[in-house]
Amino acid sequence: xxxxxxxxxxxxxxxxxxxxxxxxxxxxxxxxxxxxxxxxxxxxxxxxxxxxxxxxxxxxxxxxxxxxxxxxxxxxxxxxxxxxxxxxxxxxxxxxxxxxxxxxxxxxxx
Amino acid sequence: xxxxxxxxxxxxxxxxxxxxxxxxxxxxxxxxxxxxxxxxxxxxxxxxxxxxxxxxxxxxxxxxxxxxxxxxxxxxxxxxxxxxxxxxxxxxxxxxxxxxxxxxxxxxxxxxxxxxxxxxxxxxxxxxxxxxxxxxxxxxxxxxxxxxxxxxxxxxxxxxxxxxxxxxxxxxxxxxxxxxxxxxxxxxxxxxxxxxxxxxxxxxxxxxxxxxxxxxxxxxxxxxxxxxxxxxxxxxxxxxxxxxxxxxxxxxxxxxxxxxxxxxxxxxxxxxxxxxxxxxxxxxxxxxxxxxxxxxxxxxxxxxxxxxxxxxxxxxxxxxxxxxxxx
Numbered sequence: 001x002x003x004x005x006x007x008x009x010x011x012x013x014x015x016x017x018x019x020x021x022x023x024x025x026x027x028x029x030x031x032x033x034x035x036x037x038x039x040x041x042x043x044x045x046x047x048x049x050x051x052x053x054x055x056x057x058x059x060x061x062x063x064x065x066x067x068x069x070x071x072x073x074x075x076x077x078x079x080x081x082x083x084x085x086x087x088x089x090x091x092x093x094x095x096x097x098x099x100x101x102x103x104x105x106x107x108x109x110x
Numbered sequence: 111x112x113x114x115x116x117x118x119x120x121x122x123x124x125x126x127x128x129x130x131x132x133x134x135x136x137x138x139x140x141x142x143x144x145x146x147x148x149x150x151x152x153x154x155x156x157x158x159x160x161x162x163x164x165x166x167x168x169x170x171x172x173x174x175x176x177x178x179x180x181x182x183x184x185x186x187x188x189x190x191x192x193x194x195x196x197x198x199x200x201x202x203x204x205x206x207x208x209x210x211x212x213x214x215x216x217x218x219x220x221x222x223x224x225x226x227x228x229x230x231x232x233x234x235x236x237x238x239x240x241x242x243x244x245x246x247x248x249x250x251x252x253x254x255x256x257x258x259x260x261x262x263x264x265x266x267x268x269x270x271x272x273x274x275x276x277x278x279x280x281x282x283x284x285x286x287x288x289x290x291x292x293x294x295x296x297x298x299x300x301x302x303x304x305x306x307x308x309x310x311x312x313x314x315x316x317x318x319x320x321x322x323x324x325x326x327x328x329x330x331x332x333x334x335x336x337x338x339x340x341x342x343x344x345x346x347x348x349x350x351x352x353x354x355x356x357x358x359x360x361x362x363x364x365x366x367x368x369x370x371x372x373x374x375x376x377x378x379x380x381x382x383x384x385x386x387x388x389x390x391x392x393x394x395x396x397x398x399x400x401x402x403x404x405x406x407x408x409x410x411x412x413x414x415x416x417x418x419x420x421x422x423x424x425x426x427x428x429x430x431x432x433x434x435x436x437x
Contacts, residue, residue: 076312076315079308079311079312080308080312082304083304083305083308083309086302086304086305087302087305090302
């Protein structure tokens with residue numbers, strides 16, 4: 001009984017934490033000044049946020065086939081999202097996007 | 111909760127659609143169309159249409175995006191400004207929208223068991239599938255057996271599309287391919303270590319998943335169409351990562367044409383075999399002494415035919431576009 005309570009608390013903490021991270025990532029992706037910093041913000045969503053949410057769901061699923069599937073999804077996301085981020089940043093660099101410098105205008109863009 | 115999620119998804123769909131219509135940048139439009147497909151796949155999934163969702167995700171979000179990008183590589187990437195929107199068009203669109211909105215009031219509620227669509231032939235399919243065909247996935251039974259003619263037609267539409275692309279676009283490509291054999295400009299992502307490694311790592315899993323979808327279609331969502339799309343997605347990934355030349359070395363165009371033709375022929379052959387064994391065209395019950403076993407065999411073979419043709423055609427189209435780019 002206590003065990004399941006602890007599991008629930010842990011899983012909800014992970015879910016809420018993950019949700020908060022995804023939200024922060026979203027705000028960052030909207031508010032940051034250029035492509036690279038926006039990607040940096042979005043990477044919070046991509047990696048830590050997703051991992052937290054998926055771990056939370058795995059704890060909810062318990063030891064079952066669903067948990068294995070979720071773990072597989074997590075591994076694939078861990079492989080693919082950084083690759084996509086790499087490709088995006090690389091494409092931005094090749095396209096000649098120059099990172100914004102602080103001196104160019106203090107924060108608060110768009 | 112699920113209703114809330116559905117409303118959220120539909121709102122996103124509308125926003126995405128407006129984005130697709132409004133943007134002048136065709137690259138952005140293609141990306142938005144991929145996002146649109148993914149969202150509509152999620153909507154299909156909420157509506158418990160797992161087979162359709164899988165198809166939409168694999169074809170709409172995956173293959174179609176790649177093919178459109180391949181086409182875009184040959185074109186200018188901004189939309190040409192057309193004529194100014196006329197007032198008449200706006201009136202027609204507004205009237206049509208109002209008419210459709212009015213029609214929705216007569217629409218049965220979502221999931222209403224008394225809706226006409228659930229009262230027509232669906233109950234018969236659901237009741238008779240276990241007895242006649244005995245596959246857990248009724249969708250596969252309908253697709254491959256009850257409505258075999260429709261699937262037959264679809265396969266030949268895809269077949270025709272592949273042949274058409276080959277005829278129209280592949281003409282000059284062969285000559286160009288021979289002339290620049292030691293080409294170094296199309297190397298894929300050879301010099302990008304990260305995408306290349308991850309692509310190589312994921313490619314076998316994609317193909318494996320495609321095969322699973324192919325042979326598991328009787329039991330779960332999936333079948334030849336989705337499997338063909340997934341397998342060709344895996345090989346397109348290989349082509350993007352290792353360069354198109356390497357992909358053509360792995361699966362040459364001859365093999366692709368062979369796959370395309372073999373799949374279509376397999377479908378026709380199964381149908382004819384049924385006729386020769388005394389049944390009707392595509393009446394798989396004739397294939398075996400036991401009618402249900404015959405149905406299983408027929409569905410398996412037909413789905414393999416679909417998978418072969420779909421993957422062959424999709425890869426053919428991809429390679430033809432890519433060769434065109436180089437020519």
